[in-house]
Amino acid sequence: MNIPTKKLKNGFELPELGLGTLQMGGREEANSQNDEKDIVGIRAAIEMGITHIDTAESYGNGHAEELVGEAIQGMNRKKLFITSKVSGWNQEHEKVLQSCKTSLKHLRTDYLDLYLLHEFPPDYPLEHAVQALERLVDDGLVKHIGVSNFGVAHLKEAQSYTKHHIVCNQVHYNLQVREVEQKGFLEYCQKNDILLVAYRPVQKGKLLENVPKIMEEMCVKYQKTPAQIAINWLMAQQNVVTLMKTSDPAHLKENLGAVGWYLTEGDVELLRKEYPDQVAISDVCPLG
Numbered sequence: 001m002n003i004p005t006k007k008l009k010n011g012f013e014l015p016e017l018g019l020g021t022l023q024m025g026g027r028e029e030a031n032s033q034n035d036e037k038d039i040v041g042i043r044a045a046i047e048m049g050i051t052h053i054d055t056a057e058s059y060g061n062g063h064a065e066e067l068v069g070e071a072i073q074g075m076n077r078k079k080l081f082i083t084s085k086v087s088g089w090n091q092e093h094e095k096v097l098q099s100c101k102t103s104l105k106h107l108r109t110d111y112l113d114l115y116l117l118h119e120f121p122p123d124y125p126l127e128h129a130v131q132a133l134e135r136l137v138d139d140g141l142v143k144h145i146g147v148s149n150f151g152v153a154h155l156k157e158a159q160s161y162t163k164h165h166i167v168c169n170q171v172h173y174n175l176q177v178r179e180v181e182q183k184g185f186l187e188y189c190q191k192n193d194i195l196l197v198a199y200r201p202v203q204k205g206k207l208l209e210n211v212p213k214i215m216e217e218m219c220v221k222y223q224k225t226p227a228q229i230a231i232n233w234l235m236a237q238q239n240v241v242t243l244m245k246t247s248d249p250a251h252l253k254e255n256l257g258a259v260g261w262y263l264t265e266g267d268v269e270l271l272r273k274e275y276p277d278q279v280a281i282s283d284v285c286p287l288g
């Protein structure tokens with residue numbers, strides 16, 4: 001399956017749907033219990049057309065990156081797009097450089113397609129962290145840079161410290177969690193040529209339980225499942241791409257059914273307005 005991309009004016013593009021790896025390889029600490037299932041899951045996703053794999057140094061304390069590294073052995077690296085992230089506590093200039101090198105080692109690759117500041121640095125000057133990202137691009141270890149969980153003001157500040165275009169902000173956004181709309185971030189991305197990478201598209205499965213009437217109606221109208229409608233609602237929006245995590249072959253197949261068609265603009269807006277129980281602030285990481 002060929003997954004369509006969203007493209008910026010400078011040519012940077014991301015597939016509308018990518019694979020997340022949160023909770024593969026453990027949570028805060030490495031856990032190898034499900035390694036085989038996760039590796040098989042990553043390979044299956046790639047075989048079915050996924051090219052964007054999202055991971056982070058903090059996922060399973062680096063073990064998620066190791067699982068991605070193992071899964072992609074023998075594959076054509078150039079056909080893959082790998083994103084990783086440096087944690088807030090490592091955003092001192094030298095630590096960013098070191099974190100990136102460790103991530104490359106875990107992933108068994110010599111470059112990252114995209115490297116993100118995982119959050120606004122809590123303890124260090126943003127300028128130093130961004131300059132470290134710039135250095136990584138200039139040294140060829142990273143192709144593109146971005147941020148995650150940043151608000152508009154912090155994103156503007158980050159951009160002011162580098163000559164490289166900050167291509168994306170990875171944020172919590174789905175039918176229920178609407179902070180990026182409330183705070184004008186979605187509009188900002190659309191007007192300023194930045195991709196909004198929406199994480200947690202099915203709210204970890206919560207959006208698929210006890211589905212509201214409006215979702216039932218959309219499922220009937222489009223002959224799709226709630227997961228497919230929830231994922232497509234993001235992909236159908238200008239400048240928005242998304243990441244789903246699954247290690248389950250049936251869920252993978254189902255989620256890929258969100259690709260290759262779009263909700264009408266009218267239905268995107270109807271869901272935006274009428275989907276019940278919306279929340280204005282992320283329960284994962286409010287925009288900094």
Ligand SMILES: NC(=O)c1ccc[n+]([C@@H]2O[C@H](COP(=O)([O-])OP(=O)(O)OC[C@H]3O[C@@H](n4cnc5c(N)ncnc54)[C@H](OP(=O)(O)O)[C@@H]3O)[C@@H](O)[C@H]2O)c1
Pocket residue numbers: 019020021022023054055118148149170171198199200201202203204205208227243244245246247248250251252254255284285
């Ligand atoms: N930048 C950040 O701060 C940040 C924060 C959170 C997430 N992320 C990234 O975004 C990715 C996606 O977000 P997420 O993992 O938090 O949430 P998600 O993709 O909304 O949900 C993943 C969970 O939903 C289940 N699931 C997926 N598809 C399903 C389906 N069709 N039917 C039933 N259950 C399904 C998965 O279980 P199975 O594996 O059993 O399918 C998994 O437990 C992450 O993996 C990570 O890469 C980034």
